[in-house]
Amino acid sequence: MKGLQSLIPKKSSRLTVLIKKQSRKKNLFGSKKESVFNIEVNKIKPNPHQPRRDFSEDSLKELADSIGEHGVLQPLLVTKIEKPTARGRRVEYQLVAGERRLEAAKIAGLPRVPVIIRDNSERQKLEIALVENIQREDLNPIEAALAFKQLNDDFGLKHEEIAKKVGKSRVAVTNCLRLLNLPLRVQEAITKGKISFGHGKALLMAKPEKQKDLFGDIIKDNLTVHETEYRAQRVAARPSDKESKNPLFQKIEKDLQEVLGNRVSVTKRGRAGRLTLQFYSDEELDKIVNRLLKI
Known part of the structure; x- marks a missing residue:
């Protein structure tokens, strides 16, 4: 069952490697021994750095069915947040990794979910969320590009550093980021799966003022990536x-x-x-x- 398999961590997952590596560093994740707690789902708040923005309703429903039958097999990662109130302090938890599992648990009607509580920096929260989604191939190219951009803009990571953290080549990271130079209409089409990453790369060969017209040709004529590349190269030729x-x-x-x-x-x-x-x-x-x- 696909939904069940998505809950079982792979032995060599990059997320596991990242967590184990950083767990050895003092004062990052606390003690090496990790306890699992059952936390009320309404106390877990979304991660503002979560790179994933779109969820497939069908796959989420499939995962919810699996969770309803088997429970959440892999604990979510959260950080603890204490907020002052008139009567003292209110404890909440911010999600670091496992947003899809949390949403599916809500659909399945689970009142509580298993979590591991960690003390992560803002950058580490984004890194772990990004690595988790990329290892599961859950991010579409635009979501990945926006996450790479945030790592670059907010935390000063160079393309090569980002590539090492997510297990990609520097060229792959750079090409992904270039998609953000495309018109918003084209970015939305990539996000929704109407055109592929390869189509987006091909469109970047054309001048910005020609990209919208060429995008229209892709949709109208159902162009392959190779056909799009050929047309992009032709329109890129200077009239003079x-x-x-x-x-x-x-x-x-x-x-x-x-x-x-x-x-x-x-x-x-x-x-x-x-x-x-x-x-x-x-x-x-x-x-x-x-x-x-x-x-």
Whole structure:
């Protein structure tokens, strides 16, 4: 059962590694021995740094059914917050990791859930929540990008540092962050799964004023990522280049682009000239080389 499996921690999960590593540091998480407490769900408040913003209703319902039958098998992580009141102090708990489990427990009607109480800094709360969601592949690309941005803006982490914490390459983190340069309408489409991360990367090849039109083409014509890349490369060409170019060269560029799927530029000065093939990743370069070798 998918819902049940999502509650069982993997032996080599990056979240577990992060927690164990940081638990060894003095004054971060308290003592090494961790106790599990059953806390009332209405006393657990959302984590303002929670990177995940959207939940699939179907998967949440499936998880709620599993929790209703088996209970919450993996404790949530929370921090304790004491707030002064007229009669003394009121104790609340802020969620660090396990928002999906908490929401499913509420749906299942559980009055209490098992938690581990920790004393984490704001940055550690975001890191743990981010790592948990990424290890479960729960974040969509825009949610991940916003979380990376917060780590960068609020806590000063460089892209390479973020990459190490979440188990991704620096290039992957940078490419994900670049999605935030797209129009909001396009970001919403990625969030809702209407277009993929690959489509978003392809749109970034085009100039900002052309991205909305190209996005419309993706939806209208149901373009693949490769088709989007090809169109983005074509619209990225400067009009002045086309206007001043020899018609023969324009035809050569068009023919080569159709064969290779990448932007091609032909320039000539005197008797000499230059043929330029553009690529945006090692994978694209490999594809170009393979296609050329087959010609």
